[in-house]
Amino acid sequence: MNFRTNIQLQKEENQIDYASKLLLIGSCFSENISKKLAYYKFDVASNPFGILFNPKAIETLIENSLNEKIYTDRDVFLLNERWHCFDSHSDLSAVAKNELIFNLNSAIKSTNKQLSESTHIIITLGTAWVYRFIETNAIVGNCHKVPQKKFVKELLSIEEISVSLKNICNRISEVNPKATIIFTVSPVRHIKDGFVENSQSKAHLISAIHETISIVNGRYFPSFEMMMDDLRDYRFYNSDMIHPNETAVDYIWEHFMRAWINENTASIMKEVYSIQKGLAHKPFNPNSEQHLKFLLDLNQKIQVLKNNYNIKF
Template structure:
């Protein structure tokens, strides 16, 4: 008896992720979950230089600015609640020091430019189709930074607007890195502050927009994070207490599906070795001065050195 519906997933024949891959992750908070996993297993990955970005236009703007090497100046900033902010970036970059924010923004532009040119894979996680337009400048913002809502217009991006934005993203990236693999996914986090029906509208626009433009022969792909959460993990025991965000079990489950689909067998074997070392590092002995623990640490160092001899970039 089968008590669960399964999303059919097929492992790719080529362009798989391994320990020589360079991975850039952009988008909603779910990209942070996957990015944390990649960091744990010591892959060469960078996540969200501009902080969490929820909607397609924000990601398009970041990539455009990065490729054009935009230089942020004071006029690009706003001051609110005793902190400086930028409408293009998440509030995690905001600062009480204007110059610190400018330096961080310009450093993020430079690092994103470099990563886009060198990456073998980019994972773009879209969270919502709802956007906010700053009335004063008639521009769509990435983050409102708790500025009064009356200063914004809330809009729902159409399927056509999303597909046009994503086509621009693909074109921009491919112009500087023609061999890159672009993986789109939709965040399983439900944006219920928009409303239940409105969230469904939003996610459906994202999914339809993505499927209008992906073409595996052009190294553009879709990974069904949202569908796995909604269909395979359709019980509330897979959610955090807010009943909105996937819990650790759900994140691990979707991560395992992602690994099965996108990672080479050699990299999966190496991940097991890395996990053994990571668990050894976090081990807390009863007696750190015992001969047994000293032997354990020596064995752990040997394992580290053996792995680092194969992958020079690995740091524990």
């Protein structure tokens, strides 16, 4: 008997190999996938403005990057002895105002370059719930613990999300028509919004993505569906019962590889994995002849990958 409903994925076109340039933007689940890609030494950049959960915040990042926005004093504010920007995650916040502004403008430049050069852009949407700052009427990427009374909480409609995603795709296509855009919905549940409200939010995101990719050249990877309909068990969650645990992330990553990683790249990934395990090895005697020979062999393997595939360790 089969007690699982496995999701079967087809091989995608325009697959990823070691010549690919990857940009991941969105919720914390995109961080999990980017870490996997980085471990295997793919050319990957992730969340230049930190984790962004809603589609409007991601659209703002892409618009500002392609328009080469210059951040100034007017775009930042001081709260709890740190400087923040509503467009970015608190990871970019800083004690010094000039440091934050410099980091924001540096991220804009790097994102502009990545959007223009990436072969694959993976966008992970987390929630359709947004917070609109009353003072400016702008939807923010992060509230930075500003009192909630200064915001209006809204649920983006399917139409609003679809318009935002189409704009994202069109703007990217203007500068990089060959880029493959992959959308996915984060399996992380935003239950602080409420169980029903979280389900409504995810439904809006999924519906808007499918409406968008039926019109523009986009793809969908079902990470949300794998968590909800395939794994479907609390043993695949962390202790908070919200975030997927390592086993779940590995499972979804394996499906991503089957669908999106070129088969000819698999053998190189195995070699990278072997080297990574070797680099993490802690010897009992670092000066032993055996370990010195091990390091020499490891360095030779690294050099081969550098020369043949431009893989950097």
